[in-house]
Amino acid sequence: MTQVGQAANNVQVANDKDNNVQGYLMFGFLAFIYIFTIYGLFAWGHLVLDNPASEHGKDVDRLMNITWVLIFIVQAITQVLLHYFAFKYRGNKDRKALYFADNDRLEFIWSVIPAVVLAGLILYGLYAWTNIMFVNEKEEDVIVIELYAKQFAWEARYSGEDNVLGKANVRYIEGVNTLGVDLADPNAQDDKVVTELHIPKGKKVLFKMRSQDVLHSAYMPHFRAQMNCVPGMVTQFAFTPTLTTEEYRATKKMSEKVANINHERAKRSAALIAKGESPLDPYTFDYLLLCNKICGASHYNMQMKIVVDTPEDYKKWLSEKPTLVEAVKAEKASKEEPQGPSSPVTKDTSSVAVDTTKVVAAVK
Ligand SMILES: [Cu+2]
Numbered sequence: 001m002t003q004v005g006q007a008a009n010n011v012q013v014a015n016d017k018d019n020n021v022q023g024y025l026m027f028g029f030l031a032f033i034y035i036f037t038i039y040g041l042f043a044w045g046h047l048v049l050d051n052p053a054s055e056h057g058k059d060v061d062r063l064m065n066i067t068w069v070l071i072f073i074v075q076a077i078t079q080v081l082l083h084y085f086a087f088k089y090r091g092n093k094d095r096k097a098l099y100f101a102d103n104d105r106l107e108f109i110w111s112v113i114p115a116v117v118l119a120g121l122i123l124y125g126l127y128a129w130t131n132i133m134f135v136n137e138k139e140e141d142v143i144v145i146e147l148y149a150k151q152f153a154w155e156a157r158y159s160g161e162d163n164v165l166g167k168a169n170v171r172y173i174e175g176v177n178t179l180g181v182d183l184a185d186p187n188a189q190d191d192k193v194v195t196e197l198h199i200p201k202g203k204k205v206l207f208k209m210r211s212q213d214v215l216h217s218a219y220m221p222h223f224r225a226q227m228n229c230v231p232g233m234v235t236q237f238a239f240t241p242t243l244t245t246e247e248y249r250a251t252k253k254m255s256e257k258v259a260n261i262n263h264e265r266a267k268r269s270a271a272l273i274a275k276g277e278s279p280l281d282p283y284t285f286d287y288l289l290l291c292n293k294i295c296g297a298s299h300y301n302m303q304m305k306i307v308v309d310t311p312e313d314y315k316k317w318l319s320e321k322p323t324l325v326e327a328v329k330a331e332k333a334s335k336e337e338p339q340g341p342s343s344p345v346t347k348d349t350s351s352v353a354v355d356t357t358k359v360v361a362a363v364k
Contacts, residue, residue, distance in 0.1 A: 014091055016091075016092065016093060018091075019090045019091035019092065020090065022090060022091075023086070023087040023090030024087070026083045026086040026087045026090075027083060027084075027087050029083065030079060030080065030083035030084075033079065049221055049222065050253060051248075051251055051253055051254070052222065052223065052224050052242075053222045053223055053241055053242055053243045053248055053287065053308070054222075054223035054224060054225065054239040054240060054241055054242060055239065055240040055242055056131070056132045056224065056239055056240075057223060057224040057239075057242075059128050059131065059132065060128070060132070060224040061224065063124065063125055063128050066121070066124070067121065070117065070121065132239075133237075133238075135204075135206055135236070135238045137206060140204060141203070141204065142163075142203075142204045142205065142206040142238060143158075143159075143163070143199070143200070143203055143204070143205045143206065144159040144163050144164070144165060144206050144208065145157065145158055145159065145197070145199070145205055145206070145207055145208070146159070146165050146179070146207070146208045146209070146210065147197075147207050147208070147209045147210075147218050147229070147289070148178075148179050148209075148210050148211075148212065149209065149210070149211045149212065149216035149218065149229040149291065149295075149302075150211065150212035150213055150216075151212075151213050151214065151295060151296050151298070151302075152291070152295070152296060152297075152298035152299060152301060152302040153195070153302060153304070154195070154197075154218075154289055154291075154302065154303070154304035155178060155179060155193055155194070155195055155304075156193070156194050156195070156196075156197045156304070157179055157181070157191050157192065157193050157194075157324075158191065158192040158193075158194070158318060158321075159187075159190075159191060160189075160190025160191050160192060160323065161190050162187060162190060164187040165187065165188075165191060165208065166181050166182055166183075166185040166186075166187040166188020166189070166191050167181075167182040167185045167187070167188065168180045168181045168182060168188075168210070169182060170212065173212075175328070175331050176193075176324070176327045176328055176331045177324065177328055178193070179193055179210075179324075181193075181324055183324070183325060183328060188324065188325070189323070189325055190323055191323060191324050191325075192318065192321045192322070192323050192324060193324050193327070194321060195304065196304065196305050196307065197289060197304055197305070197306045197307070198306075198307045198308075198309055198314055198317050198318065199241055199306065199307075199308055199309070199314065200241075200308070200309055200310070200311040200313075200314035200315075201241050201242065201243065201244045201247075201308050201309065201310055201311065202240065202241070202242070202311065203240065203241075203311065204238055204239070204240045205238060205239065205240070205241070206236060206237075206238040207225075207227070207236060207237050207238065208234050208235075208236050209227055209228075209229040209230075209234065209235045209236065209237070210229060210233075210234055211229035211230055211231045212231070213231060213295075214231065214295050214296065215228060215229070215230060215231070215293050215295065216228070216229040216291050216293050216295050216302070217229060217291060217292040217293035218237070218289060218291070218292075219289070219290045219291065219292035220239075220287070220288070220289050220290075220306065221288075221290070222248070222287050222288075223239050223241065223287070224239075225237050225239050226292060228293065229293075241308045243308065244308045244309060244310060245285075245286060245287060245306075245307050245308050245309075248285065248287070248308070249284070249285050254285055257285075258283060258284070258285050261283045262282050262283055265280045265281075265282060265283060268280055286305050286306070286307070287305070287306035287307070287308060288303050288304070288305060288306060289303060289304040289305075289306055290302070290303050291303070
């Protein structure tokens with residue numbers, strides 16, 4: 001394709017002109033990656049999720065930032081060297097390549113430095129991970145909540161007064177018992193199932209995750225929490241929320257972000273109204289539990305709202321929710337009740353039908 005419209009040049013050996021072009025292109029590419037990086041930092045840097053809403057969140061952010069800074073320094077040095085030398089030693093007919101077997105000192109340096117830096121980073125990461133993941137369920141004061149994943153929705157189960165989740169199995173799934181809770185288990189008697197997650201500020205919450213069908217991943221980005229939900233096993237993650245939904249909405253960064261989103265929405269709404277369509281709703285911030293494992297066609301929309309309440313509001317909210325046992329009883333009761341206002345009409349039709357047969361019989 002490069003030779004279309006030109007005099008055919010099928011020589012396989014690069015000439016000086018080719019070598020110069022390639023050498024300067026190397027410099028051009030170096031300039032491109034740096035300009036794009038710097039542009040990206042200024043143009044999109046403010047979109048990064050900051051201000052973690054959980055106690056361990058700042059440890060995750062620190063680890064992430066250290067990693068970024070290291071990558072940035074190493075990449076800045078190595079890319080400059082790589083592209084500069086590719087340019088400096090570009091092909092030249094008069095220059096002969098020097099044969100160079102090895103250099104122990106050089107190899108030692110470029111092996112030891114990355115090994116030490118990486119070992120430090122990994123050890124620090126392991127230390128942070130162990131700190132975050134270690135929960136002493138028996139001794140620590142934690143609230144146990146189950147997160148149940150299925151294509152394509154989340155449900156949550158509160159363990160109730162005893163703080164122990166009742167046993168569950170897919171075989172028990174029936175009607176409102178969508179989580180398959182074993183209702184005969186004493187621990188299940190006070191369990192409550194909800195589709196909106198409320199958690200109290202300042203209390204450690206231990207999430208136990210299950211999946212009904214395929215791999216899902218419970219992702220709570222504002223709390224810097226993520227854990228896979230695996231069919232056939234229970235995984236867990238614990239964190240302590242530090243800001244209520246109201247407090248997080250009021251942070252400077254979030255109120256700016258929301259104002260910006262609503263500014264964009266208003267512009268789009270104006271265009272929609274001009275076309276005779278209904279405008280967009282204004283956006284309000286809410287914490288979200290998202291699925292972070294591509295689990296099927298509606299994966300993108302698999303989410304549940306999380307509300308961080310003050311401990312008092314949380315208690316009040318939870319006390320108003322019925323237990324699963326109550327919900328199942330209510331469902332049974334509604335099924336056993338005689339049919340509603342439609343039943344007399346049905347009776348009338350049948351009596352008309354009976355009458356017709358009588359008429360037919362009389363004719364015969
Ligand atoms: Cu999913």
